[in-house]
Each structure stands twice: as structure tokens, then as C-alpha cells.
Amino acid sequence: MKKLIALALALSLCLGVFAFAGAEETVTLKIAHIGPLTGAAAVYGMATSRGSRIAAEEISAAGGKYKVEIIDEDDAHDAEKSVNAYGDALDKGAQMIVGTTTTAPCIAVAAEAYNDRVFMLTPSASSTQVTKDNDNVFQVCFTDPAQGSASAEYISQNNLGTKVAVIYNNADAYSTGIYQTFADKAPEVGLEIVSTTTFTDDTTDFSVQVADAKNNGAELVFLPIYYTPASQILVNADSIDYKPVFFGVDGMDGILSIEGFDKSLAEGVMLLTPFSADAQDDLTRNFVAKYQELYNEIPNQFAADGYDAVYALVAAAEKAGVKEGDKPEDICDALIAAIQEIELTGVTGTMTWSESGEVTKTPKAVVIENGVYVGFNK
Amino acid sequence: MIFLSNLVNGLSLGSIYAIIALGYTMVYGIAKMLNFAHGDVIMVGAYIAFCALQYWGMPPILALLAAMGLCTVLGITIEGLAYRPLRQATSLAVLITAIGMSYLLQNLAQLIWGANPKSFPPVMIQLPTLSLFGDRLKISGVTIVTILANIVIMILLTAFISRTKMGKAMRCVSEDRGAAELMGINVNRTISFTFAVGSALAAVAGILLCSAYPILMPTTGSMPGIKAFTAAVFGGIGSIPGAMIGGILLGVIEILGKAYISTELGDAIVFAVLIIVLLFRPTGLLGKPIREKV
Numbered sequence: 001m002k003k004l005i006a007l008a009l010a011l012s013l014c015l016g017v018f019a020f021a022g023a024e025e026t027v028t029l030k031i032a033h034i035g036p037l038t039g040a041a042a043v044y045g046m047a048t049s050r051g052s053r054i055a056a057e058e059i060s061a062a063g064g065k066y067k068v069e070i071i072d073e074d075d076a077h078d079a080e081k082s083v084n085a086y087g088d089a090l091d092k093g094a095q096m097i098v099g100t101t102t103t104a105p106c107i108a109v110a111a112e113a114y115n116d117r118v119f120m121l122t123p124s125a126s127s128t129q130v131t132k133d134n135d136n137v138f139q140v141c142f143t144d145p146a147q148g149s150a151s152a153e154y155i156s157q158n159n160l161g162t163k164v165a166v167i168y169n170n171a172d173a174y175s176t177g178i179y180q181t182f183a184d185k186a187p188e189v190g191l192e193i194v195s196t197t198t199f200t201d202d203t204t205d206f207s208v209q210v211a212d213a214k215n216n217g218a219e220l221v222f223l224p225i226y227y228t229p230a231s232q233i234l235v236n237a238d239s240i241d242y243k244p245v246f247f248g249v250d251g252m253d254g255i256l257s258i259e260g261f262d263k264s265l266a267e268g269v270m271l272l273t274p275f276s277a278d279a280q281d282d283l284t285r286n287f288v289a290k291y292q293e294l295y296n297e298i299p300n301q302f303a304a305d306g307y308d309a310v311y312a313l314v315a316a317a318e319k320a321g322v323k324e325g326d327k328p329e330d331i332c333d334a335l336i337a338a339i340q341e342i343e344l345t346g347v348t349g350t351m352t353w354s355e356s357g358e359v360t361k362t363p364k365a366v367v368i369e370n371g372v373y374v375g376f377n378k
Numbered sequence: 379m380i381f382l383s384n385l386v387n388g389l390s391l392g393s394i395y396a397i398i399a400l401g402y403t404m405v406y407g408i409a410k411m412l413n414f415a416h417g418d419v420i421m422v423g424a425y426i427a428f429c430a431l432q433y434w435g436m437p438p439i440l441a442l443l444a445a446m447g448l449c450t451v452l453g454i455t456i457e458g459l460a461y462r463p464l465r466q467a468t469s470l471a472v473l474i475t476a477i478g479m480s481y482l483l484q485n486l487a488q489l490i491w492g493a494n495p496k497s498f499p500p501v502m503i504q505l506p507t508l509s510l511f512g513d514r515l516k517i518s519g520v521t522i523v524t525i526l527a528n529i530v531i532m533i534l535l536t537a538f539i540s541r542t543k544m545g546k547a548m549r550c551v552s553e554d555r556g557a558a559e560l561m562g563i564n565v566n567r568t569i570s571f572t573f574a575v576g577s578a579l580a581a582v583a584g585i586l587l588c589s590a591y592p593i594l595m596p597t598t599g600s601m602p603g604i605k606a607f608t609a610a611v612f613g614g615i616g617s618i619p620g621a622m623i624g625g626i627l628l629g630v631i632e633i634l635g636k637a638y639i640s641t642e643l644g645d646a647i648v649f650a651v652l653i654i655v656l657l658f659r660p661t662g663l664l665g666k667p668i669r670e671k672v
Contacts, residue, residue: 042493202601207387208636261497
């Protein structure tokens with residue numbers, strides 16, 4: 001009997017050892033996602049959060065070397081709250097960051113993360129100020145300058161109009177950044193800017209801006225702004241029977257999910273985005289299907305950016321050989337080197353990263369037809 | 379013609395400011411307090427109308443009545459819970475309470491309706507666009523209704539205050555609260571009633587605001603609220619015609635300033651005009667100078 005017990009004990013010990021060995025093989029990465037889950041920009045934060053969680057689940061379920069745990073933090077699109085959320089994430093053991101989703105908070109958090117040596121990959125904060133002087137910050141989305149000049153080139157190449165009006169938010173770094181590069185590029189590619197008007201976050205009335213574009217005979221209105229004011233501009237233009245081509249950038253993404261918005265007003269609106277949900281490649285179809293099943297809506301570009309960001313982080317972590325429980329400051333430099341070596345094909349295209357933190361990939365334009373995005377073919 | 383269409387836009391925006399400013403000016407005139415939560419009552423009114431139209435399937439007229447009714451209840455509740463206990467406190471304490479109430483309403487709205495913006499359905503006002511001068515001047519139905527509503531409300535309110543018993547009581551409380559109480563006027567009831575009227579007007583203002591500018595968010599009421607407060611001060615706070623004139627002038631100045639000077643300076647121009655007016659007329663355009671009695 002005694003022997004039997006001893007045997008059982010020995011066996012269980014062996015099993016324990018095996019189990020331990022098994023656990024050592026998979027490493028759980030703790031990745032913090034920081035973005036606005038509440039507030040006026042919540043659409044973006046919810047999208048990047050959901051996208052990153054889908055990627056985390058896929059990676060964990062695939063049974064590879066890494067499992068991913070997402071620590072979700074809300075910053076309400078506020079720089080101060082974002083820095084607090086960042087501190088909270090580190091306290092919870094985050095090793096690297098997917099975030100932050102929006103530009104202004106990201107600039108604030110990037111400065112802190114640079115000092116603390118924490119590796120950041122933002123899905124969607126597109127200002128160059130996010131990466132400038134911060135060797136630890138990388139982007140999944142295009143930078144604002146790239147969006148501005150790419151928009152100008154796209155409009156010109158596809159003959160969408162030569163007389164262009166711009167309405168931008170001069171209280172917002174994102175909007176002003178895109179406007180400036182657009183205005184610099186426009187004359188080079190033969191576009192004439194006939195009207196430039198601005199607004200701020202507190203503006204309720206857009207009649208002057210829209211009327212100025214109309215009275216100056218603009219054929220195309222470039223809107224480097226977020227979708228909320230864009231929806232008001234569309235309503236206003238409709239009320240005075242003004243029907244130019246409206247061309248937006250990634251901030252326009254989300255316009256179809258405003259509750260109560262008359263989608264017919266967005267008909268024909270174009271936006272430059274690296275992701276279109278109707279693309280027929282396997283990656284996109286799989287992602288869109290999963291997103292729809294879980295959240296009952298079509299993922300926007302931000303969701304796609306969040307999804308790709310987690311895959312990119314895991315690829316970089318694998319290259320850098322990150323181990324369980326590594327401190328963020330110990331792996332930061334290895335991750336910086338690793339991300340510049342990887343090439344990742346995700347749902348937003350095939351990406352490589354440069355030392356400056358910028359991503360290289362090709363933009364696509366989509367146009368809204370019958371209330372959904374479709375790829376634009378000339 | 380461009381000038382005329384800008385002027386009409388200014389009148390429309392100004393009329394909305396004016397209706398909101400009426401709420402500020404009435405409460406200030408009678409209760410001698412700045413109700414900074416007024417802008418947020420507007421937002422709540424707009425949300426209630428939104429729900430009534432989108433979720434409860436009510437016809438527009440019922441949605442308007444529902445918004446007015448619930449806002450009235452909300453106004454009386456706010457007054458009873460937050461302001462009445464502070465009736466004898468310093469005006470600073472009441473002011474801070476009002477600001478706190480404003481944030482409370484915004485955050486409650488975010489909890490109830492979520493942070494995502496909603497687009498206010500255009501079904502509330504279904505008047506065709508008016509085309510004048512061979513299509514060169516277009517005035518939308520919303521603009522016409524807003525301007526008309528503004529005039530009607532102003533006439534009704536003035537008649538109410540000058541002709542009815544309750545109106546007389548309001549004027550008495552405004553003049554001298556202590557003496558009014560000695561004369562047998564129920565001051566608390568009069569102030570509650572003022573809040574009720576102010577909040578019902580806020581619901582109307584909210585619906586007009588969101589019909590003209592259809593984005594609805596928990597912070598929708600705050601900036602128009604501040605502008606309307608400016609309009610009330612501009613016209614002479616406490617004076618009903620003053621709120622009207624102040625609101626309309628402010629809207630017109632804002633739109634014309636944006637159109638002819640700079641869109642970037644729109645708000646700066648509005649507030650600069652306010653400062654200049656207050657420098658020359660410290661009590662506003664129609665405000666009565668208060669004499670210190672020794």
C-alpha cells in the first residue's frame with residue numbers, strides 16, 4: 001500500500017514537472033490597449049479595442065509560442081486621462097502598448113513612454129508628432145502628411161475635380177496636419193484650392209463654411225476631419241442643394257454608424273483608407289466575419305488597425321525573444337530593432353516600418369454606395 | 379444675395395440663442411442665480427425628443443410635448459433638490475452648485491444614451507425650403523420655424539409676465555424677495571414655477587437647435603448654453619426683450635463675422651463684441667442700472 005502511495009506521489013510529481021515544462025513554452029504577453037471607450041471619439045476607441053481583442057483571441061487560440069492578454073484602458077480622448085490610463089496599465093503589468101487610438105492623447109502618452117522606455121504601437125494616431133523624437137513609438141496607420149499628399153494625388157490622378165474647397169478643424173492637430181500637406185501638394189498636382197474655411201470643436205453652425213465652398217464653385221470638398229462635424233456639413237450642403245464630391249480621410253470612417261443619420265446623404269462620399277471591409281482576400285473575410293459575429297457591425301478601418309497592431313506586436317515580440325514577465329523597459333530596445341526587421345501582411349495591407357516609426361503601405365480609396373463602403377475603381 | 383443668406387442664417391442661429399437666453403434671463407431675474415445647468419437641460423430635452431421619435435414611435439407633436447413635460451419635471455427637481463436648500467447661501471455657492479449640476483447632467487446623459495453622437499431626425503419640422511429671387515436665396519423650413527417660434531414665445535412670455543397673477547408674483551419676487559414674502563407671495567412656489575417655464579422652453583430650444591444642427595451628444599448643450607448666457611448678459615440679464623435682442627444680435631454677429639472677417643475668429647469676434655458692449659454699458663443693452671440704496 002505504502003509503495004502504491006509512493007508511486008502515485010512520484011507520478012504526480014512527474015506530471016507536475018511535465019505540466020510546468022508545458023507552461024514554460026507558451027508566453028503570455030500583456031498588452032495594454034489605450035483609447036477612448038467613452039466620449040465623443042468612442043467609436044474609434046471601441047473599434048481599435050475590439051479589433052485588438054479579436055487578434056489576441058486568435059493568437060491565443062492558435063497555440064503558438066505566445067498567448068496575448070489585453071488590458072483595456074479608457075482615456076475618453078483626453079490627454080490627461082490618457083496618461084493616467086497609461087500609468088494604470090503599467091501597474092497592471094502591461095509589457096507593451098497598443099495605443100493610443102487618437103492623436104492628442106497619444107502625443108502626451110508617447111512623451112511619458114519615451115522616458116519610461118515602454119514600446120508603443122499606435123493603431124491610428126496619425127500625426128508625425130506622435131513619433132517625432134520618440135524612438136519607441138511606431139504607427140500602423142498612415143501619417144497625416146502622407147494622408148494629405150496622398151489625397152491630393154489621388155484626387156488629381158482620378159480627375160475627381162480641380163476646384164477644391166477645404167473645411168478643416170483648426171483646433172485639432174490631426175486635421176490641421178493633413179490640411180497643411182494637402183495645401184502644399186495641391187498646386188503641384190494641378191488642383192486649385194478655391195475656398196479654405198475652418199471650425200473648432202465647439203462649432204454648431206457650418207452654414208458659412210459650406211456656403212463659401214459653394215459660392216467659390218468648388219467641385220470637390222476635401223474634409224480632413226472626423227465624421228461628426230462631417231455629418232453636419234453633409235446635412236448643411238443638402239439643405240442648400242449643394243452636391244460636390246466629398247472626399248475624406250480616415251477620420252471620416254464611422255459616418256455610417258451615427259445613430260439616426262440619414263445614410264443617403266453620405267452617398268458618393270469618398271474616403272482614403274488602407275482597409276475596405278468588402279475586400280475578398282481570406283484575411284479580410286475572416287476578420288470581417290468574426291467582427292460581425294461578435295459585435296454585429298461591419299468593422300471600420302480603426303478596428304482593422306487595432307487588429308493588425310496586435311499581430312505586429314506579437315511578431316516583433318517573437319523576433320525580440322520576449323519572455324514571460326519581462327519588464328517593459330528591458331524589452332523596449334529589442335522591440336524597436338525587431339519591428340524594423342519584420343514584414344507583416346495584415347488586413348490593412350503589407351506593412352514594413354522605418355526607424356522614424358512610420359509605416360509603409362499603399363492607400364486605397366473607398367466610396368459609399370447604398371450605405372456601405374465599396375472599393376473605388378476608376 | 380450671399381449677404382442676405384448669411385443674414386438669414388444669422389437670424390436662425392440667433393433665434394436659437396435667444397430662446398435659450400430667455401431661460402437664463404428669467405431664472406436670473408427672479409431667483410437671482412445663474413443656472414449654468416440650463417444648457418444641459420436643452421440637451422436632455424433634445425435626447426427625450428430623439429427617443430420619442432426613434433424608439434417610442436411618437437408623432438412629432440407628441441415628442442415635443444413629451445420633451446417639454448419631462449424637462450419641466452427635471453427643472454423642478456433640479457431646483458428643489460439642488461438650489462432650494464441653498465436659498466440663503468452665498469451666490470457663489472449656488473453658482474458652483476449649478477456648474478456641478480451641469481456636469482452631473484452631462485455625465486448622466488452619457489450613461490443613459492452613450493457617448494456616440496446621434497443624428498437628430500429631420501422629421502420634427504417638415505416645411506419645404508423657401509426659394510426666393512429665382513433660387514438664389516434659399517431659406518430652409520427649419521429656419522422659418524425657428525424664427526417664428528422665437529417671436530411667438532417672446533410675445534406669450536411677455537403677456538404671461540405682465541398680465542397673469544403668477545406673472546405678477548414673478549415680478550414681485552424679482553423686485554424684492556423679502557417684501558414679496560411679507561405680502562403673502564409664496565416665493566418658493568414662484569421660483570419653482572420659473573424653473574418649470576424655463577425648462578419647458580429649454581426643451582423647445584433643444585428641439586430647434588438639433589433640428590437646425592442635427593448632431594446630438596451629451597455635450598451638445600454646453601457651447602450654445604454659454605453663447606446664450608453671453609447673449610443674456612449682452613442684452614441685459616433679467617430683461618426678456620434684452621435676451622431676445624442679445625440672442626439675435628449675437629447670432630448675426632457670429633455668422634457675419636465668420637463670413638466676412640474670418641472663420642477662425644468667429645467666436646473671438648462674438649466675445650470681443652460682448653466685452654466692448656459691457657465696457658460702455660455695464661448692465662447690457664436693455665439692463666436697468668441697479669442703484670445702491672444707503
